[in-house]
Amino acid sequence: MAALIRGVLEGDARAVARAISLVEDDRPELEALAAGLVEHTGGSCTIGLTGAPGVGKSTIAAGLVGALRARDLRVAVLAVDPTSPATGGALLGDRVRMQAHATDPGVFIRSMATRGHLGGMALATPEAVRVLEAAGYAQIIVETVGVGQAEVDVAAATDTAVVVLAPGLGDAVQIAKAGILEIADVFVVNKADREGADVLVRELRQMLELGTPREWSPPVLAVTATTGAGLDALLDAVEAHVAWARGSGALEAKRRARLLQEVAALAAARLRVELERALHADDALVADLLARRLDPRGAAARLLHRLDGAHRRG
Amino acid sequence: MAALIRGVLEGDARAVARAISLVEDDRPELEALAAGLVEHTGGSCTIGLTGAPGVGKSTIAAGLVGALRARDLRVAVLAVDPTSPATGGALLGDRVRMQAHATDPGVFIRSMATRGHLGGMALATPEAVRVLEAAGYAQIIVETVGVGQAEVDVAAATDTAVVVLAPGLGDAVQIAKAGILEIADVFVVNKADREGADVLVRELRQMLELGTPREWSPPVLAVTATTGAGLDALLDAVEAHVAWARGSGALEAKRRARLLQEVAALAAARLRVELERALHADDALVADLLARRLDPRGAAARLLHRLDGAHRRG
Numbered sequence: 083m084a085a086l087i088r089g090v091l092e093g094d095a096r097a098v099a100r101a102i103s104l105v106e107d108d109r110p111e112l113e114a115l116a117a118g119l120v121e122h123t124g125g126s127c128t129i130g131l132t133g134a135p136g137v138g139k140s141t142i143a144a145g146l147v148g149a150l151r152a153r154d155l156r157v158a159v160l161a162v163d164p165t166s167p168a169t170g171g172a173l174l175g176d177r178v179r180m181q182a183h184a185t186d187p188g189v190f191i192r193s194m195a196t197r198g199h200l201g202g203m204a205l206a207t208p209e210a211v212r213v214l215e216a217a218g219y220a221q222i223i224v225e226t227v228g229v230g231q232a233e234v235d236v237a238a239a240t241d242t243a244v245v246v247l248a249p250g251l252g253d254a255v256q257i258a259k260a261g262i263l264e265i266a267d268v269f270v271v272n273k274a275d276r277e278g279a280d281v282l283v284r285e286l287r288q289m290l291e292l293g294t295p296r297e298w299s300p301p302v303l304a305v306t307a308t309t310g311a312g313l314d315a316l317l318d319a320v321e322a323h324v325a326w327a328r329g330s331g332a333l334e335a336k337r338r339a340r341l342l343q344e345v346a347a348l349a350a351a352r353l354r355v356e357l358e359r360a361l362h363a364d365d366a367l368v369a370d371l372l373a374r375r376l377d378p379r380g381a382a383a384r385l386l387h388r389l390d391g392a393h394r395r396g
Numbered sequence: 397m398a399a400l401i402r403g404v405l406e407g408d409a410r411a412v413a414r415a416i417s418l419v420e421d422d423r424p425e426l427e428a429l430a431a432g433l434v435e436h437t438g439g440s441c442t443i444g445l446t447g448a449p450g451v452g453k454s455t456i457a458a459g460l461v462g463a464l465r466a467r468d469l470r471v472a473v474l475a476v477d478p479t480s481p482a483t484g485g486a487l488l489g490d491r492v493r494m495q496a497h498a499t500d501p502g503v504f505i506r507s508m509a510t511r512g513h514l515g516g517m518a519l520a521t522p523e524a525v526r527v528l529e530a531a532g533y534a535q536i537i538v539e540t541v542g543v544g545q546a547e548v549d550v551a552a553a554t555d556t557a558v559v560v561l562a563p564g565l566g567d568a569v570q571i572a573k574a575g576i577l578e579i580a581d582v583f584v585v586n587k588a589d590r591e592g593a594d595v596l597v598r599e600l601r602q603m604l605e606l607g608t609p610r611e612w613s614p615p616v617l618a619v620t621a622t623t624g625a626g627l628d629a630l631l632d633a634v635e636a637h638v639a640w641a642r643g644s645g646a647l648e649a650k651r652r653a654r655l656l657q658e659v660a661a662l663a664a665a666r667l668r669v670e671l672e673r674a675l676h677a678d679d680a681l682v683a684d685l686l687a688r689r690l691d692p693r694g695a696a697a698r699l700l701h702r703l704d705g706a707h708r709r710g
Contacts (some may be wrong), residue, residue: 113693134448136565156474208692250564251450341685341692346672348696349703353671355663361660371655377434378522378655379427382662389663 083109085380087118093156093217095190101213102160102192105206115145119216124337126215127324130240131225132262133231137248138272141307143225147183148310149317150221158219160210161228162203162236192221204235205351208344210237237265238340239331242323244268244316247286249278263293266300267323270316274304298326361385397425401432407531407624415527416474419520423427430523438550438651440529441638444554445539446547446576451521451562452586455526455621457539460583461497461505462624463631466537472533475523476540476550478518482506504533505590518663522658525553552654555647556637557584558630561600563592577607580614584630588618612640675699 089097119279129146131139143159150157183189194210194242207224214222214280226236237243244247245266263376271283286302301319367384370376376384404412418426419548443460445453457473464471497503508524521538528536540550551557559580583604585597600616619626641647675681681698684690690698 089679098513113697116691116693120690120694123691124688134565169423212691251448338686342672342682343694345685345699346668346675348692349671349675349699350664350668352696352700353667354660357663358656358660361656361663366578368656371659372652374435374438377430377437377526378658378662379430380434381659382666383427385659388668 083114083118087115090115090119090217091122093219095187098190098213098217099192102194105209105213105284105352106194108206108265108380119212122216123212124215126211126222127242128211128222128224128240129194129320130236130243131223131246132236132243133227133246133248134251135227137246137251138307139225139227139246142181142246142270142272142305142313142316145310145313146223146309147189147272149313151186151188153184155220156188156218157221157223158214158217159192159223159225160214161191161343162224163195164209190214192214197339204239204323205344205347207236207239208340219351223342233262237262238336238343241336242267242326244270244320245338246270246272248273249276249282251383264296267298268319269300269302269318270305271314272305272307274306275309276310279304297330297332298323331366357385357389360389364373365386368370397428397432401429404429404433404527404531405436409501412504412527412531413506414511416508416524419523419527420508426523426650430526433526437526438529440525440536441556442533442536442538442554443524444550444557445560445633446539446550446557447541447560447562448543448565451560451561451565452621453539453541453554455538455583455584456560456619456630458470458496459621459624459627460537460631461503465497465500465502465626467631469534470502470532471535471537472528472531473506473537473539474521474528475505475507477523477540504528504531511709518553519658519661521550521553522654547576548579551581552657555641555650556581556634558584558634560584560586561596562587562594563590577603578610578629581612582630582633583614583616584619584626585616585620586621588620588626589623593618611644611646612637671703674703678702 086097086101091169095176101115104115126311130148131143135137140161143161147157147159183359192210194206203226211222211224220239224236224240226233231245243266245262246267247269248271271279271284271286273279274283283302283304301350302317303312303316305316307313324333327336361381364385367376367381371378371381400411400414404415408548415429418429424697445457445460447453454475457475461471461473497505506519515541525536536554538550538554540547545558547559555578559576559582561583562585562645583600585593585600587593588597597616604614604616617630617633618628619630621627638647641650675695678699681695684697685692696706
């Protein structure tokens with residue numbers, strides 16, 4: 083473990099990869115790893131990149147890596163794949179688009195599944211981000227596919243949430259419906275060279291004007307990731323957001339809330355394992371549930387009561 | 397409360413709507429409501445309808461309602477909107493498409509946000525479904541926007557998971573990436589009259605053949621919801637899945653697992669409130685976290701240790 087911690091702190095890519103595998107599997111060794119890295123965390127900026135399948139998130143991520151390297155920053159990309167419950171695996175097709183950066187030692191690229199992690203993506207992501215922070219990557223891009231909760235989770239887990247859209251992939255009303263107007267810090271309309279891009283940009287701006295006023299007004303940027311057009315403006319917008327968030331105290335507040343929430347969620351996930359064990363062992367409770375003599379709320383109350391009694395006796 | 401329970405059991409739409417509002421807000425009255433309804437639940441079939449924004453889920457839901465009414469079944473549609481964290485609200489734009497059924501007493505349509513519910517959509521949905529079951533709706537359609545976790549949650553919460561796709565909204569590789577090949581019971585390629593629909597149907601079938609073999613092979617159906625083409629075949633496929641699931645024992649196993657998981661999640665959500673309170677009150681722990689002297693895993697362990705001690709003393 084000491085060697086692994088040293089490897090991560092030295093920015094050794096193999097050590098970083100091994101540490102993230104431990105996160106994926108939620109291994110017990112993580113306690114020592116996390117404790118050994120913690121004082122070296124908190125110094126990076128994180129960018130969340132979300133959007134529906136097909137909008138071009140990976141191409142944008144690859145483009146952002148290039149733009150960040152041109153500014154001489156070390157960059158890590160964490161592509162978070164939603165859990166695939168049956169196989170526990172994740173496809174890595176998008177890695178191909180990153181190959182231009184594969185030999186650059188200032189770039190670390192990793193797809194991550196959350197196969198063994200009790201808390202799923204929402205808890206595995208911040209743990210992996212801390213590994214990357216400790217390894218000295220100044221900018222960390224967290225990319226995930228998803229509309230809805232996945233987007234909200236990634237927005238909460240990163241400093242700047244970039245939501246990517248593309249013409250033809252749902253209209254602005256549906257975007258608003260998914261609840262992402264409120265959580266995005268920057269909007270990107272990718273494939274800006276396609277028909278309908280201008281309309282989408284205009285609709286988004288209108289919806290943002292109609293929505294709840296926020297201290298930070300998210301810009302809506304037109305990008306064509308395949309040609310690189312608009313990527314520098316995107317990076318400028320991200321930096322402007324971080325500068326605002328630092329100055330206003332919003333960044334500190336978000337990071338504090340994020341840490342506290344993570345601790346509570348980790349503790350709850352641990353307790354849930356205990357609860358599930360107690361429930362499966364309680365034949366009478368299960369029988370009452372299945373016979374519809376007891377509803378889940380009543381069953382949860384009974385379970386908590388038992389557990390409390392067990393702790394008191396324990 | 398007795399009047400509300402009676403109203404729900406009589407299938408009174410206003411009582412049902414009020415009960416679901418209680419679920420949305422996670423009101424304390426729910427304990428009595430759930431206990432009063434539980435023996436009348438478990439008799440309905442539930443269909444989950446998920447997919448990215450723009451694939452036409454609502455049009456399919458409206459079409460399914462028509463097809464189910466033609467088979468003389470009472471139908472409820474629960475449109476679950478992902479939480480909108482900033483406003484706590486949800487847009488109801490898609491209800492418009494349901495207006496054809498608005499005056500039919502055999503149809504109940506409801507959009508649901510999960511604004512106050514501790515456990516989010518994953519816990520609010522089954523509670524609302526039980527209200528609809530107790531109200532005598534034989535078929536309950538749960539529609540939600542989402543790719544990834546939202547899809548997995550809805551699949552777990554319903555008997556038959558229908559995943560809707562449309563040409564131009566991401567290719568089959570991206571669909572596989574989102575982990576939904578493993579959780580869908582029926583695939584629908586909507587907008588089958590559009591270019592690319594045939595290719596998408598073929599790609600999906602190929603991916604399913606290449607994937608992990610399952611006892612139930614999910615059919616891939618071409619549907620044009622706007623004209624109604626393919627909707628009857630979709631309903632037949634859902635019924636075939638339910639018949640298979642009943643015969644094989646898969647339905648009973650899924651419902652049992654679902655109930656047990658719900659109880660554990662409800663209990664964990666209750667404990668999490670207690671954990672958050674304890675954490676926010678522990679100034680020393682928060683200070684150590686913020687100063688990066690303590691990592692979240694270590695903090696969670698300390699918090700659990702304290703809570704355990706408090707319970708022992710309590």
